Amino acid sequence: MEPDEPGGAAALQHGTGRPAGDHWTGTAWPGARIGDHAAAAVAALYSDHAVSLIRLAYLMLGDRAAAEDAVQDAFFGLYRRWDRLDDPGRALGYVRTAVLNGCRSALRRQAAGRKLALHPTAEVSAEAAVLSREEREEVMRAVRALPDRQREALVLRFYLDLPEREIARIMGLRPGSVRSATHRALRALGQSLEETR
Amino acid sequence: MTLEDKLRTALRETAGEIPDDPPPLRLSPLAVSRHSARQRSANQHGAKQPRTQRHGPRWPAWAAPLAAAAAIVGVVAVLLTVVHDRPNVEGPSGQGSTAASGLAGIPPYYVALTIHGNYPDPAAVDSTAAEVRATATGAVLARIAVPRPYVHFSGVTAAADDRTFILVAEEKNNPPDRAARYYPPSRFFLLRIDPAASSPGARVSLRALPAGYIPANNEVHDLALSPDGTSLAADVGYVGNSQLLVFNLATGTRRSWSFKTCQQCSPSSGGLGFGGMNVDALSWTADGRHLAFVGPVTANAGRGVTSVTPGPVRLLDVSAPGRDLLASSKVVLKWPGSAERLPGPAWRGVVITPDGRTVVFLEQLVTYKSDGAIKSVRQLLAKASVATGKVTSVVRNLRPVGQYQQVMYTNATGSALVVYYFGLGYGIHVGILRGNQFTPIPWNPHTVTAAW
Numbered sequence: 001m002e003p004d005e006p007g008g009a010a011a012l013q014h015g016t017g018r019p020a021g022d023h024w025t026g027t028a029w030p031g032a033r034i035g036d037h038a039a040a041a042v043a044a045l046y047s048d049h050a051v052s053l054i055r056l057a058y059l060m061l062g063d064r065a066a067a068e069d070a071v072q073d074a075f076f077g078l079y080r081r082w083d084r085l086d087d088p089g090r091a092l093g094y095v096r097t098a099v100l101n102g103c104r105s106a107l108r109r110q111a112a113g114r115k116l117a118l119h120p121t122a123e124v125s126a127e128a129a130v131l132s133r134e135e136r137e138e139v140m141r142a143v144r145a146l147p148d149r150q151r152e153a154l155v156l157r158f159y160l161d162l163p164e165r166e167i168a169r170i171m172g173l174r175p176g177s178v179r180s181a182t183h184r185a186l187r188a189l190g191q192s193l194e195e196t197r
Numbered sequence: 198m199t200l201e202d203k204l205r206t207a208l209r210e211t212a213g214e215i216p217d218d219p220p221p222l223r224l225s226p227l228a229v230s231r232h233s234a235r236q237r238s239a240n241q242h243g244a245k246q247p248r249t250q251r252h253g254p255r256w257p258a259w260a261a262p263l264a265a266a267a268a269i270v271g272v273v274a275v276l277l278t279v280v281h282d283r284p285n286v287e288g289p290s291g292q293g294s295t296a297a298s299g300l301a302g303i304p305p306y307y308v309a310l311t312i313h314g315n316y317p318d319p320a321a322v323d324s325t326a327a328e329v330r331a332t333a334t335g336a337v338l339a340r341i342a343v344p345r346p347y348v349h350f351s352g353v354t355a356a357a358d359d360r361t362f363i364l365v366a367e368e369k370n371n372p373p374d375r376a377a378r379y380y381p382p383s384r385f386f387l388l389r390i391d392p393a394a395s396s397p398g399a400r401v402s403l404r405a406l407p408a409g410y411i412p413a414n415n416e417v418h419d420l421a422l423s424p425d426g427t428s429l430a431a432d433v434g435y436v437g438n439s440q441l442l443v444f445n446l447a448t449g450t451r452r453s454w455s456f457k458t459c460q461q462c463s464p465s466s467g468g469l470g471f472g473g474m475n476v477d478a479l480s481w482t483a484d485g486r487h488l489a490f491v492g493p494v495t496a497n498a499g500r501g502v503t504s505v506t507p508g509p510v511r512l513l514d515v516s517a518p519g520r521d522l523l524a525s526s527k528v529v530l531k532w533p534g535s536a537e538r539l540p541g542p543a544w545r546g547v548v549i550t551p552d553g554r555t556v557v558f559l560e561q562l563v564t565y566k567s568d569g570a571i572k573s574v575r576q577l578l579a580k581a582s583v584a585t586g587k588v589t590s591v592v593r594n595l596r597p598v599g600q601y602q603q604v605m606y607t608n609a610t611g612s613a614l615v616v617y618y619f620g621l622g623y624g625i626h627v628g629i630l631r632g633n634q635f636t637p638i639p640w641n642p643h644t645v646t647a648a649w
Binding site: 064075136139158190 | 204
C-alpha cells in the first residue's frame with residue numbers, strides 16, 4: 001500500500017480504475033470494513049508519534065493548524081486503509097510519508113488557493129536559547145522561501161537526521177537527486193542569509 | 198556556528214513551538230481541514246455519496262470550440278458535461294433539501310471549484326474542475342474542464358448578474374525539472390452561463406481574457422470581478438513584490454498600482470494584507486469604481502518582529518489617477534482590536550457590500566496561555582459602517598459548535614450572506630446567514646471554493 005497522494009483521500013472514496021468522468025458513481029466506503037482493532041492500533045500510533053509528526057509538518061508548512069490537519073489526514077488515511085496494510089510494523093513509515101504528501105498538497109493548495117495562514121514568520125517562543133530570535137527568524141524565513149522539494153530535503157536531513165537513502169525513498173527521488181537538492185538548498189540558504197547581513 | 202548547525206538549531210527550536218499535547222485524533226468520515234474554502238480539498242473529506250445518487254456514466258461529454266469575439270485573444274476548447282440527474286450533494290446537515298424561502302435574494306447559480314480524480318492518479322487529482330451548480334439543490338448544470346496547457350482552476354469570482362464569472366487556470370505547479378523557485382503561469386478566463394438555453398452547448402462559454410496571461414513566478418493572490426462585470430481586480434505578484442491589477446474586460450487594457458509590503462514578513466505575505474492569507478482581500482462596490490482591500494500589515498518592532506497590527510481596510514477609486522496603491526486610497530476601517538504578539542490577530546476576510554455602506558469581515562483572535570503558548574484561535578464575524586468606521590454588529594458566535602470561516606457572498610446591503618463554518622466533527626456547513634438565522638444549502642464536500 002502506498003500512502004495517499006496529495007488530495008488522495010477523497011479520491012479514494014470514489015475507488016480506482018473508473019473513467020474520470022464517472023467520479024460520482026462511488027464505491028463502497030472503505031471505512032465500512034474497518035474493525036475496532038484498526039481504530040485502536042491507529043490511536044496507539046497517534047499517541048506515540050503525533051507530536052513528532054506535527055512538528056515535522058509544521059516545519060514544512062509554517063502553520064500549526066495546517067500541520068495538525070496534515071497529520072490528522074494522514075492518520076485518517078491509515079485508518080481507512082488499515083486492512084490493506086501489508087505490514088503493520090511499517091505503519092509509521094507509511095504515515096510519515098503520508099504526512100509529507102499532505103504537506104506537499106497543502107503547499108500546492110497554498111500556492112493555488114492562497115489560504116494557508118503563513119503569517120509573518122516570527123512565531124517564535126520566548127525560550128529560544130541557542131540562536132537569537134532574529135537569527136532564528138532569518139533562518140526559518142530563508143528555509144520557507146526555498147522551493148518545496150529543497151525545503152523537504154533539508155527538513156528530513158537536518159531535523160529528522162534521516163539517511164540519504166531513506167530521504168530518497170520518502171521523496172521518491174534517487175539519492176543523487178537528494179544530494180543535489182540538499183546542496184542547492186544549502187547554497188541558497190547561505191546566500192539568502194548572507195544577503196540579510 | 199556553521200550554516201548546518203544553525204539550520205539544525207533553527208529547525209529544532211521552531212519544531213519545539215509545537216506543544217507536547219496533540220489534538221485528539223479524529224477518525225470521522227467528515228474530517229476536514231480547519232482552513233477555509235480554497236484550501237479545503239479532496240484529501241480532507243471523506244463523506245460518501247448516498248447510494249441513491251449512484252448512476253452509470255450516462256452523462257454525455259463533448260468538446261466544444263467556442264466562438265471567437267472581437268475582444269477575445271484566445272478561444273479554448275472546453276469540455277462540458279451536462280447533467281440531467283439528481284444533485285450530487287450532501288443535504289444540509291443530512292436533512293434533505295433546503296427551504297426555498299431561505300434563498301430569497303441569493304443568486305440561483307454559482308460556480309464551484311471541485312476536485313475530482315481517481316486515486317492514485319495525481320494528474321486527475323490536479324485537475325480541479327469548475328462546475329455550474331444550482332444554489333437551491335446543488336445540482337450540477339455544467340462542468341468545465343481545464344483548458345490545456347493549464348492543469349487546474351485555482352480561483353473564481355462572480356459578477357452580480359449571476360451569469361458572468363472569471364476563472365483562473367494554472368499550469369502545472371513545481372514541475373520536477375524546475376530546480377529554482379518557480380511558480381507556474383496562469384491565465385484568466387471569462388465564463389458566461391445561460392442555464393435556460395435549450396441546447397446544452399449554449400449553456401456555457403469559456404474564453405481567455407485579453408491581457409489575462411500571468412507569466413511564471415507571479416501568483417494570483419486574490420481576484421474580484423466588479424458587480425457590473427466590467428472590471429477584474431487581481432492581486433498579482435510573488436515574494437513581497439506584488440501589485441494590484443485592474444483589467445477592463447471590454448477593452449482588454451489594464452492598470453496597475455504598486456505597494457510595499459512588510460519587510461519582516463515571510464515571502465508568502467507578499468500580498469495585500471492578511472499576511473499571506475489573501476482570499477477575500479478584494480471586493481467592489483456596485484458602481485465598479487471603488488475597490489476595497491486590506492492594506493499591508495504593520496510590524497511593530499523592526500527586524501525582530503514582536504507584534505503586528507493588521508492593516509486597515511482601504512478604498513481605492515480606480516477612476517482616479519495615480520499608481521501608488523496606498524497614496525491613492527483612503528482608510529475606511531481600522532483594525533478594531535489592538536496590536537498583538539505573533540501570530541496575533543488577523544483579518545480572515547473583508548468584503549465591502551455593493552452599496553458601499555458596510556464592511557463585512559471575519560477577524561481571527563488569538564488568546565494565549567501564561568507560558569506564551571497559544572490557547573485558542575477563534576474567528577468572529579462582524580459588520581462595520583464605512584461612514585463611521587465603527588463596528589455595528591457581531592453575528593452570533595457559533596461556539597462551541599463551530600466558527601464562521603469565510604464570507605462567500607454578500608447581497609447589496611449585507612443583510613444576506615453566504616458563509617460556511619465547520620460543525621461538530623469538522624463537517625462543513627454552507628448556507629445563507631440573515632441576522633443570526635443560518636439556512637443551510639446543499640453542498641458537495643469536495644468543493645474547494647465557489648463564487649456567486
